[in-house]
Amino acid sequence: MxxxxxxxxxxxxxxxxxxxxxxxxxxxxxxxxxxxxxxxxxxxxxxxxxxxxxxxxxxxxxxxxxxxxxxxxxxxxxxxxxxxxxxxxxxxxxxxxxxxxxxxxxxxxxxxxxxxxxxxxxKQYQQRIEKQANNDFLTGLYNRMRCEKDLEEQISLIREKGGEGALLYMDLDDFKHINGGLGHQYGDVLLQGISRSLKRISGIQSSCYRMGGDEFIIIVTDTRVSMLNRILGDICGIFEKPWFLKGADYYCTMSMGIVRFPTDGDTVQELIKKADLALFEAKATGKNRYVFYTAEEEGSAFKRLDLEKNMRNAIVNACNEFEVYYQPIVDVSKPDHPCMGAEALIRWNCESLGFISPTEFIPLAEYLGLINPIGDHVLLQSCRRCKHWNDSGHPEYKVNVNLSVVQLLRNDMAERVKNVLQRTGLNPGNLTLEVTESLAINDMTRMKRILGQIKELGVWVALDDFGTGYSSLNHIREMPIDVIKIDRCFIEDLGNDEFSDAFVRIVCELASVIGMKVCVEGMEHERQYEILKKMQIHMIQGFYFDKPMKVEDFEKKYL
The missing domain is CATH 3.30.450.20 (PAS domain)
Incomplete structure (x- = not known):
C-alpha cells in the first residue's frame, strides 16, 4: 500500500x-x-x-x-x-x-x-537625409557639394589609372528675363524642364549637377569622354526648340565653358575656375555657344578682374568716366537731308585702363548687374543734352537712347523715364527709346505692357536690330513702336545680295502701310545710299554721314 x-x-x-x-x-x-x-x-x-x-x-x-x-x-x-x-x-x-x-x-x-x-x-530616413545633403531640392539633380565630391573622385581615379575626363560649366543666357518677365514660378518650371532633358542624355544621366541659380555642371567621365562631341550636340539640341511657359513659347539659350582634366588642371577648384573663365568667354563672344578653355583665358581673367574693379569704382564716382557720344541721324525724306538728332552711344574712358570698347565692357556690365546705373546715367545726360539743343534753335532735334534688357525688366522703368523728363524739362516727343528685337519678341506680353506705359508719356519707341531675332514681320504690328531700325547686316550687301534688297524694301513698304517710320543704320557707301534713296526711307545713320563723336564736336558741327 x-x-x-x-x-x-x-x-x-x-x-x-x-x-x-x-x-x-x-x-x-x-x-x-x-x-x-x-x-x-x-x-x-x-x-x-x-x-x-x-x-x-x-x-x-x-x-x-x-x-x-x-x-x-x-x-x-x-x-x-x-x-x-x-x-x-x-x-x-x-x-x-x-x-x-x-x-x-x-x-x-x-x-x-x-x-x-x-x-x-x-534606412529610408538616412536616404532622405543623404538626398537632402546631395540633391538639389528644385530639380532633383545633384548639388554643388556632391559635384565637388564626385569630381574629386574622378580626378583621383584618372590620376591612378590614366585617361581623361571633361567638365562642362553651363549657364542659361538671360535667364533673369524669364524670372523677371513671367515670374519665378515659371523660371522654376524652366529649370526643371532643362534638368529633365539633361538627365535623358546618354552618358551623363548620373553626372549632372545644379550649382545654384541657372548654373549647371556636367562631368563627362573617362569612360564617356569619347562621346563628348555627341553629348555637346545633344545638349545644344535641348535649346534649339522653344519652351512652353505661361501659355506661350519662349526661347532660352545657354553658354558653356569646357575644361579637360588632367590636361587643364587636376584639382576641383582649378577646374571649376577655368571652366568659369571659358564660360565667360562664351558669354562675351555672343552667347548661345560653348568654348573650350585655353591658356589665353588665364590672362583675360586678370583683365576681367581689372575691368570689374575699375567699373565699380567708376559707378561709385557718379559714372564720371562714362562719356556719351552722339552719332547724327539724318532725315532723307526732306530736302538737303537735314540732321534731325542723334543716337546716344556710351563710351568708357577709364582713368587707369584707358579707352575701353563698348563691346568689351557692356557684356561685363550686364553680367555683373551694373548696367542699370550706367544706363540711368546715359539717359539723364542724353535728355539734358537734347533739351539744350532744343533750346538752342533746334526744337525738332530728337535723341535716341538704348535701353538694355536689364533696364526694361525693372517694374518702375516707365516711372524712371518720367522722372528724367521732369528733371530735364525735355519734350517727351523728342526722346526715342530703342529696345532690341530679340527681347521684345521673347516676352511679347511684358514688352507690350512696359512699352505701352512709356508711350503714354509721349516718348517714341524704336525697335532696334530688326531682322536678327526670332521674329516675323507680323510682330511689328503687335508692338507699340514708332520706328523700325533695320540692322546693319542687311545694309552691308545692298546691291550685291537679292535677299537684303528684298528685305529692306518689304520692311519699308510694310512700315508705310501701318504708319511707322524706318531708320537704317550702318550705311557707309555711296552705292548703299543710291539704293536706299529709291525706297521709302525716312532716317539714316552711318559713317556715310558721320561717325559717333564727342558732344563738343557734334554741337560744333550740327548746332
Missing part, C-alpha cells in the same frame, strides 16, 4: 514536471514572438528548428531552411564565425539588420541563431 502511494506520488510529480516544461516552453515562445526582432534557429543540415512569428512575417512565411540560410547569408561575411550585416529585399523595398551566432541546440547539436531587425524606416 505504501509502495503504491509512492509510485502515485512519483507519477504525479512527473506529470507536473512535464506540464511545467510545456508551460515554460509555451511561455518562452510567447515571449520570443513578442520581442522586437525576428528570431530563427537553423540546424547544420539547413533545417529550421525554430522561428518566431516576426521572423516568419519578415520572410512572408518562407520557412524552407535552405532558402532561409541562402537569403540571410547575402548580408553576412564569413562562413563559420559569428557575423552581421545588412540585407535589402528589392521586391519588398525593405532593409534588415542580420546577426548570426553559432549555438548548441537543445539536443546539443550544432545550430545557427539568426536575429533579424527591420531597419527600413531608419
Amino acid at each position: 505504501i509502495k503504491q502511494t509512492e509510485k502515485q506520488e512519483e507519477s504525479s510529480k512527473l506529470v507536473q514536471t512535464e506540464e511545467m516544461d510545456v508551460s515554460f516552453y509555451i511561455s518562452g515562445v510567447e515571449i520570443l514572438n513578442n520581442v522586437g526582432c525576428g528570431i530563427c534557429v537553423c540546424s547544420s543540415q539547413e533545417k529550421v528548428l525554430f522561428a518566431n512569428e516576426r521572423f516568419s512575417a519578415f520572410l512572408n512565411g518562407e520557412m524552407d531552411g535552405k532558402t532561409v540560410k541562402k537569403l540571410l547569408s547575402q548580408a553576412l561575411e564569413g562562413g563559420e564565425e559569428d557575423s552581421s550585416g545588412e540585407l535589402y529585399i528589392e521586391e519588398d523595398d525593405r532593409w534588415f539588420d542580420v546577426h548570426r551566432k553559432k549555438i548548441r541546440w537543445m539536443d546539443q547539436s550544432a545550430a545557427e541563431l539568426y536575429t533579424v531587425y527591420d531597419i527600413t524606416k531608419t
Whole structure:
C-alpha cells in the first residue's frame, strides 16, 4: 500500500514536471514572438528548428531552411564565425539588420541563431537625409557639394589609372528675363524642364549637377569622354526648340565653358575656375555657344578682374568716366537731308585702363548687374543734352537712347523715364527709346505692357536690330513702336545680295502701310545710299554721314 502511494506520488510529480516544461516552453515562445526582432534557429543540415512569428512575417512565411540560410547569408561575411550585416529585399523595398551566432541546440547539436531587425524606416530616413545633403531640392539633380565630391573622385581615379575626363560649366543666357518677365514660378518650371532633358542624355544621366541659380555642371567621365562631341550636340539640341511657359513659347539659350582634366588642371577648384573663365568667354563672344578653355583665358581673367574693379569704382564716382557720344541721324525724306538728332552711344574712358570698347565692357556690365546705373546715367545726360539743343534753335532735334534688357525688366522703368523728363524739362516727343528685337519678341506680353506705359508719356519707341531675332514681320504690328531700325547686316550687301534688297524694301513698304517710320543704320557707301534713296526711307545713320563723336564736336558741327 505504501509502495503504491509512492509510485502515485512519483507519477504525479512527473506529470507536473512535464506540464511545467510545456508551460515554460509555451511561455518562452510567447515571449520570443513578442520581442522586437525576428528570431530563427537553423540546424547544420539547413533545417529550421525554430522561428518566431516576426521572423516568419519578415520572410512572408518562407520557412524552407535552405532558402532561409541562402537569403540571410547575402548580408553576412564569413562562413563559420559569428557575423552581421545588412540585407535589402528589392521586391519588398525593405532593409534588415542580420546577426548570426553559432549555438548548441537543445539536443546539443550544432545550430545557427539568426536575429533579424527591420531597419527600413531608419534606412529610408538616412536616404532622405543623404538626398537632402546631395540633391538639389528644385530639380532633383545633384548639388554643388556632391559635384565637388564626385569630381574629386574622378580626378583621383584618372590620376591612378590614366585617361581623361571633361567638365562642362553651363549657364542659361538671360535667364533673369524669364524670372523677371513671367515670374519665378515659371523660371522654376524652366529649370526643371532643362534638368529633365539633361538627365535623358546618354552618358551623363548620373553626372549632372545644379550649382545654384541657372548654373549647371556636367562631368563627362573617362569612360564617356569619347562621346563628348555627341553629348555637346545633344545638349545644344535641348535649346534649339522653344519652351512652353505661361501659355506661350519662349526661347532660352545657354553658354558653356569646357575644361579637360588632367590636361587643364587636376584639382576641383582649378577646374571649376577655368571652366568659369571659358564660360565667360562664351558669354562675351555672343552667347548661345560653348568654348573650350585655353591658356589665353588665364590672362583675360586678370583683365576681367581689372575691368570689374575699375567699373565699380567708376559707378561709385557718379559714372564720371562714362562719356556719351552722339552719332547724327539724318532725315532723307526732306530736302538737303537735314540732321534731325542723334543716337546716344556710351563710351568708357577709364582713368587707369584707358579707352575701353563698348563691346568689351557692356557684356561685363550686364553680367555683373551694373548696367542699370550706367544706363540711368546715359539717359539723364542724353535728355539734358537734347533739351539744350532744343533750346538752342533746334526744337525738332530728337535723341535716341538704348535701353538694355536689364533696364526694361525693372517694374518702375516707365516711372524712371518720367522722372528724367521732369528733371530735364525735355519734350517727351523728342526722346526715342530703342529696345532690341530679340527681347521684345521673347516676352511679347511684358514688352507690350512696359512699352505701352512709356508711350503714354509721349516718348517714341524704336525697335532696334530688326531682322536678327526670332521674329516675323507680323510682330511689328503687335508692338507699340514708332520706328523700325533695320540692322546693319542687311545694309552691308545692298546691291550685291537679292535677299537684303528684298528685305529692306518689304520692311519699308510694310512700315508705310501701318504708319511707322524706318531708320537704317550702318550705311557707309555711296552705292548703299543710291539704293536706299529709291525706297521709302525716312532716317539714316552711318559713317556715310558721320561717325559717333564727342558732344563738343557734334554741337560744333550740327548746332
